[in-house]
Amino acid sequence: MTAESADTHGSGRLLTPQADAARATGAVFPPPRAADTGATRGPTAPPGGTPAGPLVADAVAVLAAGALVFAADLGVLLLAVGAGLGTVIVLNAHGGLYRTGPTASALDELPGLAARSLLAWAAVAALLAGTEPERALGYPALLLLPAAHTPLACTGRAVVYAVRRQQARRRPRSTLVVGSGPTRDAVTTALLTHPEYGMRPVGLAVCGPENTPETAPEDGPRLPVLTSAEDVSRAVIQNAVAHAVFTTPPTHDPAAAALARRLTDHGCAVWLVDCGPPGTARRP
Structure with a gap:
């Protein structure tokens, strides 16, 4: 079994x-x-529970990773975070990462989160290269974004699931x-x-x-x-x-x-x- x-x-x-x-x-x-x-x-x-918790965790992770790389330029930060969050949500939803269940596990979701984070930030890099060529991302920044985003998203989801389990245990x-x-x-x-x-x-x-x-x-x-x-x-x-x-x-x-x-x-x-x-x- x-x-x-x-x-x-x-x-x-x-x-x-x-x-x-x-x-x-x-x-x-x-x-x-x-x-x-x-x-x-x-x-x-x-x-x-509802998908709201994982959605918030993903939003915080995207915002934090974007701020780490684009903090010096508010306009680019807003563009990158908006595009990145939209792409992450679409990819995660397509992959079933917002479905609810009593045994959800952040560690089980980690490989999917990592792969979709890399795809999302690659899409953001392509968008910036096309709209803001002078601010195109280099390889270090392109690697730093998913490297920061993935553990933050996984940690946020782990906290959400831990709170849910405590609530379910009580009721x-x-x-x-x-x-x-x-x-x-x-x-x-x-x-x-x-x-x-x-x-x-x-x-x-x-x-x-x-x-x-x-x-x-x-x-x-x-x-x-x-x-x-x-x-x-x-x-x-x-x-x-x-x-x-x-x-x-x-x-x-x-x-x-x-x-x-x-x-x-x-x-x-x-x-x-x-x-x-x-x-x-x-x-x-």
Whole structure:
């Protein structure tokens, strides 16, 4: 089992938003509908927070690196920082570096941040060479910019993620784990032993052709096993469940897909355990 499927050291990604996985497979899970009764809720905020924190960290890193090289010329500083920040945001967004998740790690993102920083500042250098030839960057400045920017961005993101983990530890949200077998038990154990993920398992849901009661994991508290859609709905309402973690893609089984839609209708954030090769994350 990879670090993505059941991280037990808190260093890798554990989950990917089910919306991304659904796009990758061509399936569509509708967003939560407006509440028709008191049993439904609005969409749940992801445990990893919003992209605002990483965006601020990137902006500070670009500004600091730009000030280090262009402090003597305010006009060039503003041009370089504006172009650099815009390019960094576009590149990082394209690379999935603003996606939220409970196990985000700045060290995991470091290679991507470094590569995109180099590309962004190379683009700024090309812009300056074309618009301000007399202020074109030399090789020392071109190397200094990403060398200063990358560690600052990584450090800023590490601080953001540390604060998020502390907040999640203090305010965990009720979670259902959907699946069967060792993977389900490993995921449940990982969530129970890592409160910084902000997900507190309150039940185990079983669906599909093997929809029979199973024993809960031996480690940790005994969790109820839910074997019908009605049981799941009741548990969601009674426990104010905010998240549902699927250990296999719901698109592989009609019953699981129907359950995923039911959970989103209840306002739950649906996640999929990433069982890809170590160091990778599923993307659309």
